[in-house]
Structure formats: structure tokens, C-alpha cells
Amino acid sequence: xxxxxxxxxxxxxxxxxxxxxxxxxxxxxxxxxxxxxxxxxxxxxxxxxxxxxxxxxxxxxxxxxxxxxxxxxxxxxxxxxxxxxxxxxxxxxxxxxxxxxxxxxxxxxxxxxxxxxxxxxxxxxxxxxxxxxxxxxxxxxxxxxxxxxxxxxxxxxxxxxxxxxxxxxxxxxxxxxxxxxxxxxxxxxxxxxxxxxxxxxxxxxxxxxxxxxxxxxxxxxxxxxxxxxxxxxxxxxxxxxxxxxxxxxxxxxxxxxxxxxxxxxxxxxxxxxxxxxxxxxxxxxxxxxxxxxxxxxxxxxxxxxxxxxxxxxxxxxxxxxxxxxxxxxxxxxxxxxxxxxxxxxxxx
Amino acid sequence: xxxxxxxxxxxxxxxxxxxxxxxxxxxxxxxxxxxxxxxxxxxxxxxxxxxxxxxxxxxxxxxxxxxxxxxxxxxxxxxxxxxxxxxxxxxxxxxxxxxxxxxxxxxxxxxxxxxxxxxxxxxxxxxxxxxxxxxxxxxxxxxxxxxxxxxxxxxxxxxxxxxxxxxxxxxxxxxxxxxxxxxxxxxxxxxxxxxxxxxxxxxxxxxxxxxxxxxxxxxxxxxxxxxxxxxxxxxxxxxxxxxxxxxxxxxxxxxxxxxxxxxxxxxxxxxxxxxxxxxxxxxxxxxxxxxxxxxxxxxxxxxxxxxxxxxxxxxxxxxxxxxxxxxxxxxxxxxxxxx
Numbered sequence: 001x002x003x004x005x006x007x008x009x010x011x012x013x014x015x016x017x018x019x020x021x022x023x024x025x026x027x028x029x030x031x032x033x034x035x036x037x038x039x040x041x042x043x044x045x046x047x048x049x050x051x052x053x054x055x056x057x058x059x060x061x062x063x064x065x066x067x068x069x070x071x072x073x074x075x076x077x078x079x080x081x082x083x084x085x086x087x088x089x090x091x092x093x094x095x096x097x098x099x100x101x102x103x104x105x106x107x108x109x110x111x112x113x114x115x116x117x118x119x120x121x122x123x124x125x126x127x128x129x130x131x132x133x134x135x136x137x138x139x140x141x142x143x144x145x146x147x148x149x150x151x152x153x154x155x156x157x158x159x160x161x162x163x164x165x166x167x168x169x170x171x172x173x174x175x176x177x178x179x180x181x182x183x184x185x186x187x188x189x190x191x192x193x194x195x196x197x198x199x200x201x202x203x204x205x206x207x208x209x210x211x212x213x214x215x216x217x218x219x220x221x222x223x224x225x226x227x228x229x230x231x232x233x234x235x236x237x238x239x240x241x242x243x244x245x246x247x248x249x250x251x252x253x254x255x256x257x258x259x260x261x262x263x264x265x266x267x268x269x270x271x272x273x274x275x276x277x278x279x280x281x282x283x284x285x286x287x288x289x290x291x292x293x294x295x296x297x298x299x300x301x302x303x304x305x306x307x308x309x310x311x312x313x314x315x316x317x318x319x320x321x322x323x324x325x326x327x328x329x330x331x332x333x334x335x336x337x338x339x340x341x342x343x344x345x346x347x348x
Numbered sequence: 349x350x351x352x353x354x355x356x357x358x359x360x361x362x363x364x365x366x367x368x369x370x371x372x373x374x375x376x377x378x379x380x381x382x383x384x385x386x387x388x389x390x391x392x393x394x395x396x397x398x399x400x401x402x403x404x405x406x407x408x409x410x411x412x413x414x415x416x417x418x419x420x421x422x423x424x425x426x427x428x429x430x431x432x433x434x435x436x437x438x439x440x441x442x443x444x445x446x447x448x449x450x451x452x453x454x455x456x457x458x459x460x461x462x463x464x465x466x467x468x469x470x471x472x473x474x475x476x477x478x479x480x481x482x483x484x485x486x487x488x489x490x491x492x493x494x495x496x497x498x499x500x501x502x503x504x505x506x507x508x509x510x511x512x513x514x515x516x517x518x519x520x521x522x523x524x525x526x527x528x529x530x531x532x533x534x535x536x537x538x539x540x541x542x543x544x545x546x547x548x549x550x551x552x553x554x555x556x557x558x559x560x561x562x563x564x565x566x567x568x569x570x571x572x573x574x575x576x577x578x579x580x581x582x583x584x585x586x587x588x589x590x591x592x593x594x595x596x597x598x599x600x601x602x603x604x605x606x607x608x609x610x611x612x613x614x615x616x617x618x619x620x621x622x623x624x625x626x627x628x629x630x631x632x633x634x635x636x637x638x639x640x641x642x643x644x645x646x647x648x649x650x651x652x653x654x655x656x657x658x659x660x661x662x663x664x665x666x667x668x669x670x671x672x673x674x675x676x677x678x679x680x681x682x683x684x685x686x687x
């Protein structure tokens with residue numbers, strides 16, 4: 001009973017169901033082979049391909065925890081990819097490691113600036129997050145198009161391609177980047193008081209300010225982090241396709257990221273959030289995507305499945321359905337047990 | 349009491365009178381600002397190009413943006429209730445390609461058009477039910493609508509489908525001319541949508557309830573207004589109008605294309621906000637949204653006249669959006685301080 005009530009029970013159950021269904025329909029799905037000391041297989045591909053969405057969704061989680069939203073992540077991805085590729089392309093020496101490193105650093109600095117811009121509009125000027133980030137969502141792609149001069153810049157750069165396709169030790173480098181991000185954000189938000197303060201800001205900004213929480217600084221910094229995450233995601237994305245496509249890079253990723261956060265059980269109303277939930281949410285989306293592709297459905301039609309998933313999840317989570325589920329069980333102290341998972345959550 | 353007030357009014361300087369006018373009509377100010385921007389844009393373009401404000405250009409402005417105007421009307425209803433509808437661009441693509449496909453299979457337009465309008469309405473209704481009865485945030489509910497409609501558009505067809513049906517093409521090709529001015533049936537539909545939308549919001553019980561919900565949903569409910577029904581209905585209106593926009597766009601381009609309207613929801617939201625409607629709900633006008641769409645369309649025309657990169661379009665619209673948000677923020681905080 002206690003297990004079923006845990007907040008991550010349903011997301012994990014959904015993920016396991018997907019894995020089981022996939023394995024039953026194609027046994028090679030679960031197989032992980034070792035070649036030249038590196039891991040290969042469908043599961044590894046899912047981990048590798050999920051890196052951009054994972055990074056963006058992690059940033060989105062803490063933004064949503066402050067009762068905000070960041071619609072600009074896709075545009076920031078496009079800009080950071082465009083900046084990095086243009087620098088590498090114009091350098092004339094694309095295989096030089098130094099060139100690639102400096103290009104990545106500059107791109108990430110630009111992403112930081114864009115994140116600070118969002119943070120300033122929201123934390124300093126007090127504009128609604130959805131509309132403040134809409135500005136950059138609209139303008140950002142235009143900026144990316146100007147940087148690439150309307151073309152799709154392509155490069156052949158060994159060090160740059162390594163970011164998305166290379167292996168470090170036995171695991172894909174891209175997955176290691178997202179793993180590092182998960183651990184870092186998890187450590188900062190869950191091993192320090194920062195997570196609690198973030199939740200406090202999301203639950204009641206005014207009350208937390210009066211209680212001495214620097215809500216303005218926290219709100220500002222979550223958008224900076226979200227911008228940085230989107231910047232890294234943009235680099236991985238453009239490294240994967242070896243091109244900066246200002247129109248297609250990160251298209252709809254803000255929607256998938258929000259979906260991942262919601263799937264992971266974090267409410268858009270702000271407050272309580274779960275990093276572990278978001279990670280599972282991202283893996284659900286990526287696995288579902290690979291399942292849909294395996295079924296032979298054209299990828300353009302896959303949004304229908306995601307729509308059904310969204311509808312199913314929000315209906316299951318809605319107060320109306322929850323009440324229906326609670327009533328038959330009667331008055332067996334459901335209030336007492338409801339508190340437990342919330343406490344256990346802090347350690348997650 | 350009355351005497352003191354009148355003496356104060358007579359004594360007040362013109363500046364104070366201005367202030368009072370601004371405060372009394374605070375919710376109209378952003379719309380006036382949008383009108384001002386439109387006039388400045390048109391005058392500047394006229395001075396720069398010499399023949400910008402010509403009957404042909406102005407008629408084309410309405411023709412090119414008819415679909416966006418129709419969508420913006422529906423979006424205004426939704427935003428006035430403090431909601432949002434992200435699905436409109438996808439719904440437009442879905443109904444457009446559905447229309448092209450149905451006509452291609454020999455269905456008469458008199459049947460196909462009501463079918464696609466109904467399809468748009470059903471998606472809107474689903475979003476409304478999720479929002480009202482399952483307490484789903486409008487953002488997420490309409491996000492599901494966006495995914496659903498976009499996917500369905502590709503289910504109907506992965507490629508574009510040409511439309512040969514004369515009655516659909518008639519909507520676009522017919523030009524009622526007065527001198528050099530002309531208007532197409534699609535333009536008339538757009539203006540009718542604006543007119544009816546403005547009338548419904550201003551003078552009907554439904555319209556006033558929309559404003560009441562945006563002002564304060566709790567109060568509206570306690571007043572005994574039909575909050576639930578109205579909230580579902582605004583999404584139905586928005587979905588139906590997005591379906592209508594699908595018809596207009598298909599007539600305009602002579603084909604249905606499943607990739608149409610990516611990002612149109614953002615253009616519509618931008619136009620509505622530029623037109624003076626507050627995203628927090630309760631304040632705004634359909635006529636303002638029409639002005640917002642015209643500002644959007646004028647910028648687009650100016651950019652193509654200049655031969656500049658279309659990338660500037662996105663940057664300028666983003667910048668304008670920011671400007672108008674700041675104006676609104678200033679006006680709202682000012683009127684709140686006075687109260």
C-alpha cells in the first residue's frame with residue numbers, strides 16, 4: 001500500500017511497462033552488448049539520445065518549482081548551437097581541440113546571458129514567466145537565423161562530434177554529461193537547503209520573502225541555470241546532426257520538457273518538485289518515442305501518442321479522479337499515509 | 349460632497365485631467381498604444397517607401413492575415429478568462445489538411461466544411477473539459493490539444509494535398525472591388541469574426557461572464573454566473589475559430605499542408621497581447637487583437653518591402669511584445685497604486 005502511494009510509483013510503473021512491452025515484442029531491445037569495451041544496445045541509445053531533453057527538463061524542473069515556466073529553451077538551444085558551429089566553421093581549423101573548446105565556452109556564455117535576460121525580466125521587472133520567456137522564444141530563433149545567416153551551417157569536426165557520439169570509458173559521453181547534470185542539480189537542491197528554499201518560493205513567494213528567503217535571487221538563478229542547460233543541450237543536439245539548424249533545433253523541446261516534468265509528478269503550480277521524477281519522465285518520453293518508431297509509425301504522427309499520454313496522466317492526477325479512487329477505500333486513515341511519501345521525498 | 353468634487357475638478361490642471369482620463373480608461377490604454385504603434389508604423393512606411401499606404405497594399409494586409417485574425421479572436425476569449433490555447437496552430441493545420449483530403453475524396457464542400465469546423469470544435473471542447481472538469485492547467489490541456497491535432501494532421505496526410513474545389517477557391521479568388529480597394533470573402537469572414545466576437549464580449553451574458561471570470565473566478569462563481577459552462581465554451585469558440593482559420597488558410601494557399609501553422613499560436617498570443625489584452629485575464633478587447641494582428645501584418649509587409657531577412661520578423665515581434673508587456677505592467681501597477 002505504501003509503495004503504491006509513493007509519488008514516483010506511477011511514473012516508474014509506466015517506464016517499466018514500456019520496457020517490458022518493448023522486450024516482449026523485440027527481445028533484442030533489452031540486450032546490451034560490449035564492443036571494444038563500449039556498451040551498445042537500444043537501452044544505451046535511449047540514454048544517449050535523451051541527453052538534450054534531460055538537460056532541458058532538469059532546468060525546467062527547478063523553474064517550475066518556483067511556479068515559473070521557461071518557453072525559451074528551444075530558442076536558446078538554437079542560438080547556442082548556431083554560435084558554436086559558426087565559430088568552428090569560421091575558424092578554418094575545425095579539428096583543433098582548442099577551437100572547439102573555445103567555441104563551446106562562448107556558446108555557453110551566450111546561453112548564460114540569455115538565461116540572465118529571462119531572469120531579469122521575471123525576477124527584477126516582475127513580468128509573468130510565460131510571457132517573459134515567450135519574448136525570447138520568438139526572438140531567439142530570429143537571432144539564431146541571423147548568426148547562421150539563414151543557412152544550415154554544417155561542419156566536420158572530430159572533437160565537436162565527440163560530444164554527442166563519442167564514448168568515455170564504457171558509456172556515451174552525452175549520457176555522462178546529463179548524468180553529471182542530474183547529480184550536480186540533485187546535490188545542490190537536495191543536499192543543501194536550496195531545494196527547500198526553491199520550493200518555498202514556489203509555494204508562496206511573498207511569504208518566503210517575509211521569512212527572509214531571497215526569493216528574487218533564487219528566481220533569477222533558476223532561469224540562468226535553465227538557460228545554461230538549454231545551451232549545453234543545443235551543443236549536444238548540433239553535435240549530433242553536425243549542423244546548426246536554426247529552425248529545427250530544439251523545436252517543441254520546451255513542450256516535451258514540460259511534459260517530462262509533469263510526468264515525473266511535479267505540479268505546474270510550483271512548490272514540491274522531484275528531480276528523480278523528471279529523470280524518469282524523460283526516460284518515459286524517450287522510450288515511448290523509440291517504441292513508436294519501432295512500431296513503424298511515421299515519426300511525424302507520434303504527437304498523437306504523446307497527446308494520449310498527456311491526457312491519461314493529467315486525468316489520473318486530477319483531483320476529481322483521485323477522489324473517486326479514495327472513496328471506495330473508505331476511512332482507513334488515508335490522511336495519515338498520505339503524508340509519508342512527502343517526507344520520504346526529501347531524500348530522493 | 350458633490351460640490352467639493354466639482355470644485356476640485358474645475359481647479360485641477362490639465363495634467364491631472366489627463367491622469368484621471370488614463371486612470372478611468374486604464375484597460376483601454378494598451379489598445380490605444382497599439383493603435384498608436386500601428387499609425388506610426390504606417391506613416392513611417394509611407395514616408396520611407398512613398399507608396400506603402402496604397403489601397404492595394406492595405407487590402408492585401410487583410411487578405412494575408414485573415415487566418416491569424418480569426419484565430420486571434422478566439423485566443424482573446426480564452427486569454428480573457430486567464431487561460432491560454434496553444435493548440436490553435438495545429439488545429440488550423442489539421443482542419444486544413446482534413447478539408448483538402450475530404451474534398452480530394454469527392455466530398456462536396458457543403459459537407460466537408462461543416463465537418464472540419466466540427467473537428468476544430470471537438471478538440472476545443474476536449475481542452476475545455478480537461479481545464480474545467482479535471483482541473484488541468486490550460487497550458488497543459490491545450491498542449492495535449494496541440495500534440496493531438498499536429499499528429500492527426502500527419503495521420504490525414506504526410507504530404508500536402510492540392511485543392512481544386514471551386515467553392516473553396518472562390519473564397520480566395522473573388523475580389524469585391526471599390527476603386528483600387530478590394531476584399532475577398534476570406535477577408536469578410538475575418539472581419540465578421542472580429543465584429544461578432546466584439547459584440548458577444550461586450551453585449552451578451554456570455555461575454556460579460558468571460559470578463560467576470562478573468563477578473564476573479566471565485567467572485568464570478570459566488571455571483572452565480574455560469575463559470576463552468578463559460579470556461580468550456582471559450583475553448584470551444586477558440587477551437588472552432590481555429591478550424592475556420594484552417595478553411596481560410598487552405599483557400600489562401602490552395603492546398604492543405606500538415607506542417608502549416610507551426611508557431612501560429614505564438615503569433616496569435618503576441619498579437620492579442622500587443623492589442624492590449626492582459627494575459628492575467630479580465631482586461632482586453634477583440635478590436636485590440638485585430639489591431640495587434642494588423643501591427644504584426646504591417647511589420648511583415650515592411651520587412652518584405654525592405655528585402656530584409658525574415659529572421660528580423662521574429663526579433664521585432666519579440667521586441668514589440670516586450671515593449672507592450674512593459675507598457676501594460678506600468679499601467680497596471682499605476683492604476684493599482686491609485687486604487
